[in-house]
Amino acid sequence: QQQVKQSPQSLIVQKGGIPIINCAYENTAFDYFPWYQQFPGKGPALLIAIRPDVSEKKEGRFTISFNKSAKQFSLHIMDSQPGDSATYFCAASGYGGSQGNLIFGKGTKLSVKP
Amino acid sequence: GAGVSQSPRYKVAKRGQDVALRCDPISGHVSLFWYQQALGQGPEFLTYFQNEAQLDKSGLPSDRFFAERPEGSVSTLKIQRTQQEDSAVYLCASRNSGANVLTFGAGSRLTVL
Numbered sequence: 001q002q003q004v005k006q007s008p009q010s011l012i013v014q015k016g017g018i019p020i021i022n023c024a025y026e027n028t029a030f031d032y033f034p035w036y037q038q039f040p041g042k043g044p045a046l047l048i049a050i051r052p053d054v055s056e057k058k059e060g061r062f063t064i065s066f067n068k069s070a071k072q073f074s075l076h077i078m079d080s081q082p083g084d085s086a087t088y089f090c091a092a093s094g095y096g097g098s099q100g101n102l103i104f105g106k107g108t109k110l111s112v113k114p
Numbered sequence: 115g116a117g118v119s120q121s122p123r124y125k126v127a128k129r130g131q132d133v134a135l136r137c138d139p140i141s142g143h144v145s146l147f148w149y150q151q152a153l154g155q156g157p158e159f160l161t162y163f164q165n166e167a168q169l170d171k172s173g174l175p176s177d178r179f180f181a182e183r184p185e186g187s188v189s190t191l192k193i194q195r196t197q198q199e200d201s202a203v204y205l206c207a208s209r210n211s212g213a214n215v216l217t218f219g220a221g222s223r224l225t226v227l
Contacts, residue, residue, distance in 0.1 A: 006156075032214055043118070043205055043218030044157065089156050093214075101147055101170065102216060104156035 003027055004092050006105025013080055014113050021075045021108045023090035028071070030092040034102070035064065035075050038087045047088070048075075080112045116140075118219035120206050126225045127196045135191045135222045137206030145209040146189050147216065148181055152202045160204075163189060196226045 005024045013019045025033075034049035050057045050064040050073065057064045061078040077084055087109045091102040119138040127133050139146050145164055149157035150173075159173040165186040174181070178197075183189040193200055203221040 034214075034216075036218075041220065043207075043220045045218065046215055049214070091156075101159040101162055101173075102157075103159070104149075106156045107154070 003103045004090060004105045006090050006108060008108060009106070010109040010111070012111045012113065015081060017080050017112070019077050019080055019084075019110055019112075021088055021090070021110070022072065023074065023092075023105050024070075024072045025092050026071065027092070027094075027103075029094045030103075031095070032093050033064070033066065033073050034091050035062070036089045036091060036104075038089065038107075044089055077110075080110075082112045082114050085110055085112050118206055118208050118217055120204075120219035120222050122222060123220065124223050124225075126227065128227055129198060130195050132192065132194045133196055133224060135193075135204050135206075135224070137189045137191070137208075137219060139187065139189070139206070139208030140210075140217060141187075142210065143208035143217075144186075144211040146183060147207045147209075148189070148191050149205040149207065149218075150175075150202045151205055151221065157205055160191070193224070196224075198226050200224060201226045 011019050035047045036044035037047045038044040048059045048062045052068045063076040066073045087107045089107045090105045093102045121136045147162050148160040151157045161181045162170040163183040178194045180192045203223045205221045207216045207218040209216050
């Protein structure tokens with residue numbers, strides 16, 4: 001049973017476009033939702049995270065939108081650049097992320113064309 | 115060190131061989147996790163340590179997989195009698211006490227022939 005469903009599997013945008021990656025979760029006990037960025041040959045790196053008490057969080061060009069009632073959250077990348085080309089993973093965990101493990105989505109491979 | 119260090123970065127094993135993968139977490143980090151990442155997939159949880167105690171090993175796929183962290187710092191993931199389906203990148207991550215940021219290493223890529 002996949003607890004975190006991520007879409008799309010892959011995404012191609014032009015430089016300056018705004019790619020949007022969506023995730024849905026099932027477990028209402030989840031209360032910490034990070035996004036990780038992974039480049040080939042590297043481990044995932046934390047990009048931005050949100051708790052369910054807010055509906056949106058911005059850090060630089062990255063924004064998370066969170067819909068608690070729909071159990072969905074999404075990542076928006078403003079003014080995307082070729083250097084943003086990577087695989088993005090959403091994840092979820094309980095206890096504010098300070099205990100236990102993260103459950104990851106299957107990933108979205110983003111390609112930003114110059 | 116400054117980050118999570120994993121070794122070896124690449125390992126090729128013949129089917130049936132035993133392998134050992136090492137993780138050196140960020141100094142002082144209490145929690146340590148092992149994940150398995152198949153090609154084109156997201157990381158999947160294997161096991162979790164808090165200091166030297168293995169608190170969750172529910173993700174280990176079989177009894178051929180064994181992990182230890184005897185002194186609460188370095189951890190080793192051992193896979194006995196490797197099978198082709200064990201081919202994957204094995205990621206180690208660490209986290210400080212009470213924090214929520216998980217820092218990953220670059221992974222160990224295991225190929226079983």
